[in-house]
Amino acid sequence: MGSRNRTDEIDVSQLDERLEREVEKAGVKNCCKILLSDPSELRKLGNFTEDDIELLKRLASSTVLHSEFVTANETTSVYAARWKRISLDCPVINTLLGGGIPSRGITELYGSSGAGKTQICLQLAITVQYPEEHGGLASGCVYICTEDRFPTKRLQQLLPLFPRNRIFDPKKLEKAADRIFVDHIPDVESLNECLSKRLPVLLRNHKIGLIILDSIAALFRSDYTxxxxxxxxxxxxxxxxxxxxxxxxxxxxxxCVNQVTDSLDTNQTLPALGLVWANMVTTKLQVKIANPNGRQFLVVSSPDVPTGSCGYQITQGGIEGL
Structure with a gap:
């Protein structure tokens, strides 16, 4: 059982030579991408017939959904690549998060104005570019702004200070700003167009490991009666x-950064946008100003990390847990 080779990519050796060449040329090996893509999307990527696409989807399915049982120990290696995390280069907060921000699903970061939400996002835009052995994904970031202009000045202040403690050669981050792709979105229609059309084109040409939407609430609180x-x-x-x-x-x-609203029933501060959006979120994180001199970072809910909290401060060098 332990010697079986499991992967997120299809085994192209099971294809005939023509189809194997087309798959290699199009770069379509990822099982999830094959299964979730419409036939029309796959045809745009390569010279695939309907029979080719059906065969690729069957092969991807058999790769992902194995016919045998696996042991509990095996699941660790099977899903390790799919559940990577992005470090914040902050030991205290990383420990709270089980290593960092998960690379699966939607992570909601909500809190009041001034709590440090954008500071955390900027930090992640840098640390996602770290080598994998240092908690990054060795990938770029897409940063979508809906409220304010992208904080370029603050980013330039942070960049020379990372990686902290010089855990690897800072020269690897010399062009970090060139790997952060910024877009300003004024309304929901433009956001849909960005996510469904322009962003997939960018992903075909650049290795992206993180999408930041700052903020989701701005569009859905102002565009509707x-x-x-x-x-x-x-x-x-x-x-x-x-x-x-x-x-x-x-x-x-x-x-996704979210704003907060006060609940009259529970006298609590809750993320905005209600149950519809809440049910779309995988991991909920909250930041709040606990008192004039202190802030709290909280894991509110997560599929694989216990709830908990820690103090933090915003310094010249970014977010630091206490």
């Missing part, structure tokens, strides 16, 4: 589905 709540729910599900598909197909992390 009280009479349009049904349409808003549909649009939220569409955006959530697109983000989940991008994460699963490309094995990348998705971080």
């Amino acid at each position: 009280n009479r349009q709540m049904v349409q808003r729910a549909k649009d939220l599900r569409t955006v959530g589905s697109l983000l989940h598909k991008l994460s699963s197909t490309n094995n990348m992390a998705v971080v």
Whole structure:
């Protein structure tokens, strides 16, 4: 059992020579990408017939859904590559998160204004570029702004200070700013167009390990009247589905910044946008100002990490846990 070779990619040796060449040329080996892509999308990538696409989907299915049982120990290696994490280069917060931000599903980061949400996002935009052995994905970042201009000045302040403790050669981050792709989105329609059309084109030409949407709330709180709540729910599900598909197909992390609202029933501060969006989120993280001189970072819910919290501060060099 332990010697079986398991992978996220199809075994091209099982294909005939022509189809193997087409797959290699198109770079379509990832099982999730094959299974989640429409036939029309696959035909755009390579010279595939309908029979070719059916064969590729069957092969991807058999690779992902094995016919035999696996042991509990084997699942660790089987899913290790699919559940990578992005370090924040902060030991305290990394420990709380089980290593960092997960690369699967949607991670929601919510909190009040001034709590440090954008600071954390900028830090992740840098650390996702770290080598994998140092907690990164050796990949770039897509940073989508919906409220304010991208904080270029703050990014330039942070870049010379990473990696912290010089855990690897800083020269590897010399062009980090060139691997952060920024887009400013004014409305929901533009966001859908970005996620469904422009972003897939970017992903074919650049290795991206993280999408940051700062913030999801800005668009869905301002673009709708009280009479349009049904349409808003549909649009939220569409955006959530697109983000989940991008994460699963490309094995990348998705971080969505959210605003907060006060609950009159529980007297608690809750993430905005209600149950529709809450049900689309995989991991919930909260940052809050606990008192004039202190802040708290909380894991509210996660599929594989216990709830917990730690203090943190915002320094010249970014977020640091206490």
